[in-house]
Amino acid sequence: VPNESAILRQVAKLAAARRCPNLVLGIGDDCAIYTPRAREDMVFTTDMLVENVHFSRATHSAQDAGHKALARGLSDIAAMGAVPRFCLLSLALPPETPARWRNGFFAGLLQLAAEHRVVLAGGDLGTAPVITADIVAAGSVSRGKALRRDGARPGDRIFVSNRLGASALGLVTSKGAAGRRHRRPVPQVALGSFGRNHHASACIDLSDGLSSDLHRLCLVSGVAARITAPPLFPGASLEQALHGGEDYELLFTVPPGRAFRHSALTCIGTIEAGPAGRLFLDGKLLRPQGYDHFRNRK
Amino acid sequence: VPNESAILRQVAKLAAARRCPNLVLGIGDDCAIYTPRAREDMVFTTDMLVENVHFSRATHSAQDAGHKALARGLSDIAAMGAVPRFCLLSLALPPETPARWRNGFFAGLLQLAAEHRVVLAGGDLGTAPVITADIVAAGSVSRGKALRRDGARPGDRIFVSNRLGASALGLVTSKGAAGRRHRRPVPQVALGSFGRNHHASACIDLSDGLSSDLHRLCLVSGVAARITAPPLFPGASLEQALHGGEDYELLFTVPPGRAFRHSALTCIGTIEAGPAGRLFLDGKLLRPQGYDHFRNRK
Numbered sequence: 001v002p003n004e005s006a007i008l009r010q011v012a013k014l015a016a017a018r019r020c021p022n023l024v025l026g027i028g029d030d031c032a033i034y035t036p037r038a039r040e041d042m043v044f045t046t047d048m049l050v051e052n053v054h055f056s057r058a059t060h061s062a063q064d065a066g067h068k069a070l071a072r073g074l075s076d077i078a079a080m081g082a083v084p085r086f087c088l089l090s091l092a093l094p095p096e097t098p099a100r101w102r103n104g105f106f107a108g109l110l111q112l113a114a115e116h117r118v119v120l121a122g123g124d125l126g127t128a129p130v131i132t133a134d135i136v137a138a139g140s141v142s143r144g145k146a147l148r149r150d151g152a153r154p155g156d157r158i159f160v161s162n163r164l165g166a167s168a169l170g171l172v173t174s175k176g177a178a179g180r181r182h183r184r185p186v187p188q189v190a191l192g193s194f195g196r197n198h199h200a201s202a203c204i205d206l207s208d209g210l211s212s213d214l215h216r217l218c219l220v221s222g223v224a225a226r227i228t229a230p231p232l233f234p235g236a237s238l239e240q241a242l243h244g245g246e247d248y249e250l251l252f253t254v255p256p257g258r259a260f261r262h263s264a265l266t267c268i269g270t271i272e273a274g275p276a277g278r279l280f281l282d283g284k285l286l287r288p289q290g291y292d293h294f295r296n297r298k
Numbered sequence: 299v300p301n302e303s304a305i306l307r308q309v310a311k312l313a314a315a316r317r318c319p320n321l322v323l324g325i326g327d328d329c330a331i332y333t334p335r336a337r338e339d340m341v342f343t344t345d346m347l348v349e350n351v352h353f354s355r356a357t358h359s360a361q362d363a364g365h366k367a368l369a370r371g372l373s374d375i376a377a378m379g380a381v382p383r384f385c386l387l388s389l390a391l392p393p394e395t396p397a398r399w400r401n402g403f404f405a406g407l408l409q410l411a412a413e414h415r416v417v418l419a420g421g422d423l424g425t426a427p428v429i430t431a432d433i434v435a436a437g438s439v440s441r442g443k444a445l446r447r448d449g450a451r452p453g454d455r456i457f458v459s460n461r462l463g464a465s466a467l468g469l470v471t472s473k474g475a476a477g478r479r480h481r482r483p484v485p486q487v488a489l490g491s492f493g494r495n496h497h498a499s500a501c502i503d504l505s506d507g508l509s510s511d512l513h514r515l516c517l518v519s520g521v522a523a524r525i526t527a528p529p530l531f532p533g534a535s536l537e538q539a540l541h542g543g544e545d546y547e548l549l550f551t552v553p554p555g556r557a558f559r560h561s562a563l564t565c566i567g568t569i570e571a572g573p574a575g576r577l578f579l580d581g582k583l584l585r586p587q588g589y590d591h592f593r594n595r596k
Contacts, residue, residue, distance in 0.1 A: 030374040030375075030501075030502060041322065044329055046386040088343070089344070092351075130427055136386070146323075
């Protein structure tokens with residue numbers, strides 16, 4: 001049985017393969033040390049992935065779980081229009097978890113990290129009754145340029161990336177492209193940067209479902225919204241596209257007159273003055289119905 | 299039953315009472331935004347607190363658990379000689395957890411945060427089979443000045459803060475001052491800054507026990523160490539002081555000739571050349587015996 005230090009040394013070795021120039025010190029001390037760049041803002045998010053809540057071993061491989069843990073964090077960084085730089089991981093496992101599972105988890109996480117040049121800079125290892133992974137993702141963005149949720153204004157157009165409903169469909173079928181999107185969501189980092197460079201007024205990632213997340217953005221921006229049906233992932237229903245969570249696509253609002261052309265972005269409506277958070281779909285009231293951990297409890 | 303958004307709004311209100319001047323955006327968006335100061339390094343740590351692993355509801359009040367979650371993170375910041383600035387919290391609770399418990403947890407956490415002028419800048423709320431809290435703490439330190447574990451050199455003196463064994467004693471008795479120290483450990487932030495200002499060569503916080511943590515520091519510094527018995531917390535045994543975890547006191551190494559006088563710091567030995575990580579207590583070999591989640595599994 002390897003002990004905690006041995007596991008950490010192994011992970012540190014894997015993680016050291018990638019370097020972030022401003023990360024002075026990574027795994028192995030009480031803290032990671034980062035030297036900020038000139039004129040840089042930093043953005044931070046934390047997201048917990050819990051077995052049998054966010055994934056199950058029956059439907060997700062260890063690699064899928066590792067990928068998903070980091071993808072959720074990177075999607076939050078993307079939604080700020082920022083570039084991810086490094087991450088930290090707290091991982092608690094049941095004592096009987098096979099070493100193979102643990103190694104697979106790190107492999108899935110570190111592969112996605114490598115794709116985005118993100119360094120695993122530290123973390124914590126422990127035990128828990130079910131697999132519990134908390135990811136901390138940190139990113140950087142030019143000072144004052146981060147995209148926030150509260151910048152939407154009446155007259156702005158609403159865009160979503162790609163097609164919606166894949167994850168909800170994949171949750172049901174577990175098959176094909178939708179199954180893969182459910183197990184390995186793709187954080188839209190490049191589109192987040194596109195949105196920031198093209199002066200989006202607000203952005204949010206679709207983690208709980210279009211209706212909930214657009215509602216949230218409108219609530220903090222103090223506006224209402226009017227949309228038509230979003231582009232559907234092949235095989236997904238309108239319900240799945242509107243209320244299904246975990247698509248991790250991005251929703252932008254864009255001031256009138258700003259060019260915002262990209263093959264992966266579709267305009268689905270406009271922001272308007274009105275009661276904060278009120279949504280209309282094809283002229284009819286649309287109620288937010290996304291996932292809420294505490295509302296959905298039995 | 300309040301939903302996730304309602305809980306977050308309530309927490310955001312409480313957290314907003316404190317401000318960190320460089321935190322541009324806190325709870326309520328996909329990420330927190332921080333504008334780094336000039337000539338500042340940032341340090342980051344993450345620590346997971348799991349019910350029935352790190353605490354139990356029988357021995358810890360909700361306030362104790364909230365305090366402990368943050369104290370662990372602040373202690374890591376202190377060990378770098380840094381000043382804590384903000385924190386993020388991922389909290390997953392069994393669905394049947396009373397609202398009173400959740401409120402108590404936030405009260406305990408936010409009270410300690412206020413004492414250290416630390417802002418709760420964001421997080422995640424979800425469900426899990428047992429209470430699971432992952433704290434992310436971020437601090438700042440003058441560029442290049444963070445205290446690391448790997449700076450100890452032969453000839454350096456070894457200092458520890460205050461007296462050791464309180465937490466191990468308190469774990470057994472649950473009573474008096476030791477019980478309080480076990481339930482509400484005190485992160486030694488001011489002493490960490492003292493160590494940095496007085497040119498300590500290395501520092502580590504005593505989270506797993508003196509023998510383990512000194513062993514770790516020596517291992518990465520490539521040195522051995524020779525110590526005498528550390529100051530004992532009243533009622534604690536030498537065993538508890540050497541191998542008991544969760545004291546969250548600090549251990550410094552200090553180059554010869556550097557003044558390092560402070561009423562809370564005691565010199566307990568010296569670093570010497572020798573096999574990396576080898577420890578002697580009063581001339582006899584001392585084996586590290588601190589807590590290891592994976593080694594101690596049944």
